[in-house]
Amino acid sequence: MKLWRRLVCYARRRSPWLFHMNSGSCNGCDIELVAALTPRYDCEQLGVRLEGSPRHADILCITGPVTKNAVGAIRTVYGQVCGPKAVVAIGSCPATTNVFIDSRTLDGPLQKHVPVDVFVPGCPPRPDAIIQGVAKAAAILAERGMNPAETALAIATPTRGVDSFTEERP
């Protein structure tokens, strides 16, 4: 049993599948996320796969400052991702609403609505920062597998503290 649990944790760290969601981003961050899959950065080496359906994903990557229209969709998609799951906020927008702060069309930042595990700041962040963020989220997933009580807590409490920051490369 213990061996199986360790194998599962290892497998979770080695196979993070992403679902990408745009909550009103300017498209800058989305392009950088796709760039992380290209030959130059090639994050498939870490087992990353960009999935078409949120049901298949482990890690939800959210870009954009969370417009009022997007709130319902974010909640739905977060509910559709099957546990254990992690959320990565890509760019400065979901973290702080960035340059759009005080806009009346926004209901950000993201942490008001779903628990965020990793923030990747930058406007837009570099693809290697995004890959680092995804790798951290995968490590968090593996830790949660070792400690099932924490998984339940993470699902139950809507706002969870910031686990880690990835620095932006100069």
Next chain:
Amino acid sequence: MNLITALARLLIFPGLLFAIPAAWFFLWVERKSVALMQGRVGPPFMQPFFDFVKLLSKTTPPRSGIAGALMRSWPLIALAAAAGAVGLLPVLPSSGGFEGDLILLLALLELPSMCIIAAGFSSRSIFGEIGSAREAALSVSYNIVFLLAILSIAASQHTFRLDALAALPSSPLRLLGILAIIVCLPAKLHLNPFSLPNAEQEIYAGPMTEYAGPELAMWELSHGLEWVAATGLVATLLAPHLGAWWLAALVFIALSFAIVLLLSAVAAATARLAIDTSVRFYWQCTLIFAVLAISSALFMRYRL
């Protein structure tokens, strides 16, 4: 043919013990070779295994009622059919029994795609339904070519037993049939020029959209087993008849590997075709070819 050999064949080689690692290996070869052709490094060797273990450990959304039970059972039926098809391949020389029966093999090879169609419709997701409708249209068009090609091989050599076919020397007509089968394989395995049933990003994940966790793991595994069975069928028809069983097994594995590489190269080099183009391709180009093959086979048979 006694019971022990039959069991060994079903469980060890070319059955489950060989087929499941081979399925993961083929899935890896496909992803890795596509990555190499795109100038990337690609996933590590154990990747399909890690994906499988991870999916097994995930939760599934609650499903209730008959629709839920159906949705859970489709991947299992597909998995069982694909595993049975692999177990039927006559890699080792045999005598008697039902293994190597071509008609049963064709039925088992067809079942996973039936299950995919049913799964998409029973998931009640609009994307699943679109994917299933595409899969149904595609399977109607490629299956005619596929069945005619196999029929022409069987008719020209007067037998429906795969082991007897494998033992006979190959003829030019048989090569034609094998070529037609290879043309159908990308559609059967949902590879790139004909990948529209599960067109990624376009209709989310097609029939698989609503599946998660262990159910998705079963789909992945059954897809891998389909790879082994389909390439194994071509390898059996192509392989020369060899006396030593270990030599036969080695040639079988090498030929399957070569076919996987060929299919991945085609998948990496092409883009997804629209449904009308794919259907037209199978109906117009290859159907003529298959009808030619079967008519010449029948002609040969009645003249001989």
